[in-house]
Amino acid sequence: MELSQLRYFTAVAQFGNMSKAAEAMFVSQPNLSTSISRLEEEVGVPLFERRRGKITLNQSGACFLSYVEQALSSLEKGVQEVRNRNGVQSDALTIACMTDCSILLQQFLAENPDIILKQQRGDLPSVTQMLEQQEINLALTVLEPPGEDLAFERLYECEFVLLISPEHPLSAYEKIDRRQLQGEHLAIDGSQVNRFTFCTAEGKFGQTPIIDYDVRHLDLLLSLVAANRCISPLPLVNYKELRLLGKDQGVVYRPYEGGSPTAYFGIAYHKRHPPTAPGKQFRDFVQSYFQNIDRKYEALFQETTDN
Structure with missing residues (x-):
């Protein structure tokens, strides 16, 4: 399971549209779709419902999303902690x-x-x-x-x-x-x-x-x-x-x-x-x-x- 897959997954969950998610993540739609399909294969169950061009989380996807968000948040905090310990100053939020x-x-x-x-x-x-x-x-x-x-x-x-x-x-x-x-x-x-x-x-x-x-x-x-x-x-x-x-x-x-x-x-x-x-x-x-x-x-x- 790759970090990029998780980021793509959260993007699709946010936008509810493959094209918009692909645009936001600066990846082609076929590559994004392939990445999501491989993620679902690895998890072992479908994570989305696909209807008439719309894609929404199913119950399994909603459950998985909460853990993915926690994992990504923990990773970002870890990066920040390492930077702090090594005296690397964070960029200002403008x-x-x-x-x-x-x-x-x-x-x-x-x-x-x-x-x-x-x-x-x-x-x-x-x-x-x-x-x-x-x-x-x-x-x-x-x-x-x-x-x-x-x-x-x-x-x-x-x-x-x-x-x-x-x-x-x-x-x-x-x-x-x-x-x-x-x-x-x-x-x-x-x-x-x-x-x-x-x-x-x-x-x-x-x-x-x-x-x-x-x-x-x-x-x-x-x-x-x-x-x-x-x-x-x-x-x-x-x-x-x-x-x-x-x-x-x-x-x-x-x-x-x-x-x-x-x-x-x-x-x-x-x-x-x-x-x-x-x-x-x-x-x-x-x-x-x-x-x-x-x-x-x-x-x-x-x-x-x-x-």
């Missing part, structure tokens, strides 16, 4: 973020002090360019970069909500209809909401948003909302994060009536350079970070309700 992720990054560094992190900020075009030119290892984005050589893993999603001052008349409603927003002054976080896309989407509901502020920092956005100068659409998880940290400045949120836009968070990377061990640590941390926010906020909400 990332670019489309959003204001300062709180997330601070916690990641606190939990992973051995990782050297270099971070940049950028919009989607600049992040895409950095990835294509391989200037960074990973990008934390809310949109999938368009480059053909780039891969995107969606890690978390949530609904957009409307941040609003408790003094605003619309705060009296449990949900806010888009028609109630007609004529209201809005602020958007330009790192998460594309102005043109947002206006186009709202136009389908017959609305013409009035966007007075396009900012790139949550503190400023919250200050504007808290001062009752505007209303702001924001991913719910960002509000929960600030609420848990006591940085919400007293603003409240209201869901959309009749359907909310969805915010997606994920990591992107160049297909020739899939995440290294530190990159995988960052990927796993991001996913668990958002999930923990949901759990902690639910516990806080339950505690408040009980009291």
Whole structure:
């Protein structure tokens, strides 16, 4: 059983498609298929179900995958341990973020002090360019970069909500209809909401948003909302994060009536350079970070309700 076979196996399991997996691993599809077939022969049972061009793990494959991932993770840790013992310094993990992720990054560094992190900020075009030119290892984005050589893993999603001052008349409603927003002054976080896309989407509901502020920092956005100068659409998880940290400045949120836009968070990377061990640590941390926010906020909400 070869290491390359195991890596090919995890790639096919991830993409659910031989062609995409072969492209990601920079191997021909016939060679990849042959490698998977030989692996199944060595294991002694089929690991995938093949139906109409799709390939998915069966029960045996899902069981085997968990052990393969553990083995590959242990191998990477072993390599890192040997490097550490011999004074070989790890390369820095370079990332670019489309959003204001300062709180997330601070916690990641606190939990992973051995990782050297270099971070940049950028919009989607600049992040895409950095990835294509391989200037960074990973990008934390809310949109999938368009480059053909780039891969995107969606890690978390949530609904957009409307941040609003408790003094605003619309705060009296449990949900806010888009028609109630007609004529209201809005602020958007330009790192998460594309102005043109947002206006186009709202136009389908017959609305013409009035966007007075396009900012790139949550503190400023919250200050504007808290001062009752505007209303702001924001991913719910960002509000929960600030609420848990006591940085919400007293603003409240209201869901959309009749359907909310969805915010997606994920990591992107160049297909020739899939995440290294530190990159995988960052990927796993991001996913668990958002999930923990949901759990902690639910516990806080339950505690408040009980009291």
